[in-house]
Amino acid sequence: MKVFVTGASGWVGSAVVDELLRAGHAVTGLVRTDKKAEAVYAAGAQVVRGTLDDLDTLRTAAASADAVVHTAFNHEAFNGDFSKFAEAAEQDRRAIETLGAALEGSQRPLLVTSGLAGMARGASESEAPRPGFPRQSEQAANAARERGARVATVRLAPSVHGIGDYGFVPMLIRAARRHGVSAYIGAGENCWSGVHRRDAARVYRLALEHGATQTAYHAVADEAVPFKAIAETIGRRLGLPVQSREREHFEWFAHMAGGDMAVSSRRTREVLGWAPMGAGLLADIDQPAYYAG
Template sequence: MRIFITGASGYVGGVVAEHLVGAGHEVVALARSDAARERVEGLGAKAVPGSLRDLDVLRGAAAAAEAVVHTAVDYVDPDMGDIERDTLGALLGGLHDGGAFVYTSTGLVYPDRRGATVDEDHPVAPETSPQPYKVLGERQVLAAGHVAGTVIRAALVYGRGGSGLLQGLIGAGRRNGMVPYVGDGANEWSSVHVDDLAELYVAALERREPAGDGVVVNAASAERTPIRRIAETVAGLTGARAVSLTTEQAVAAMGPAAGALTRSSPMDASRARRLFGWAPRRPGLIEELTTGSYARS
């Protein structure tokens, strides 16, 4: 299958592209810089110069593909919502009838369930999500009736020494000798190893639903981990102390991102297992932090 992917020079997208190439697919990847081009070509993909703002490039690349995988995102860009809307419009507009489209979303679209497990049928809305444009992006993909749309809501992604949250905590431990969590840190998070996540993308493309029958799946292992345990494990890794902050202290130190650290919406991923035969098999988050890629980095 000829697959066009955005974000292949990034953390999740790079591993997804690697797995797609390994599965025998022809992968064409958007590359916005020379460094990105070298990265994607090193994975075995063909680079197409351009960015998410180059709508004609996106439309043309999608038109030449049998499937599109959208993983590119910049959570700190205040214009990302508008960029995402226009990017999806170009990609979906270019992709031919019956093509497959896999959209990368996040478990943060769910409202805070205070520890109650959530599945894909739970309502999501921009007003209750820390990533409102991801909710809107999901809707845009699922409303495109001419393609087979799959939305993957990923839990906390880890593995291969990556993850913005984990790298941030590790950096804090090394710089400041302190790894923060909020309150008692008992709120539990779901997580997924980046290689297990990439295998779900491959399965979603190879076993895709018919065009017009959009599907949403959670991507998470069975493990649920309290934020405090993550902080304590990172503290042990970096020789730092895990420190509890009040909500006010966390907001002062981290801004709006602090609110996400108090959430707890563990994810039920049984639909992905049922539809796509997906079975996470990599080491769990704490094991990976303790003896895996983070311990070696």
């Protein structure tokens, strides 16, 4: 297949590009800068320069592809606070709407990336997230499907981990260093799911190769890791105390640190024949390289 990938140089997107290329697919990646373009070229993919605001570019690239994988999101919205998150979510919604419109009436699949916020604990792929979270990726995917596009959502675990990770676990590590304590909220019994970056990329590839027959897939290997266990691993590695703290300790990140984001991936494993092969979340973040920065 000829696959167009947005966010092709990102943490998840670059792994998806590598996975698709190794499987023999032709890939064109959307990138914003010359430096990112060089990395995508070096991986063996073609490049389209642009951003999620370049809707004509998205439309043209999607129309000439056999499939589209949308992993891009303005992650600057996660830096410091969530003040820019609504703006990033609207940009994402418009991009999905544009990509879906380019594929309407065809059987060419579009995979849209989302997360587990708003999902009930232990939820299956057939269940929908509770309303209220500002990211609209899944709602936009559903709207495109209703208009006649073949669209599926890949719901990523909150920790897509691996060496080089710059997501939520590194945020927790930096916070622990700054405060001198690795903290959790309450009893720390809320759980996160986790998936190794390479295992997540295989979900995307397999979903495309199976025709994106499901409305949602869960890229989840460790289904329920207690947040306290994550804090304990970080504290042990940094030589810091591990303590329960009030939500205010985590500031804008409190809704994530206290969130229950733990779901089942049984259906995804069954329909795709997907079996995670990478290290588990706790084993991965127990490596010295996670703390080298």
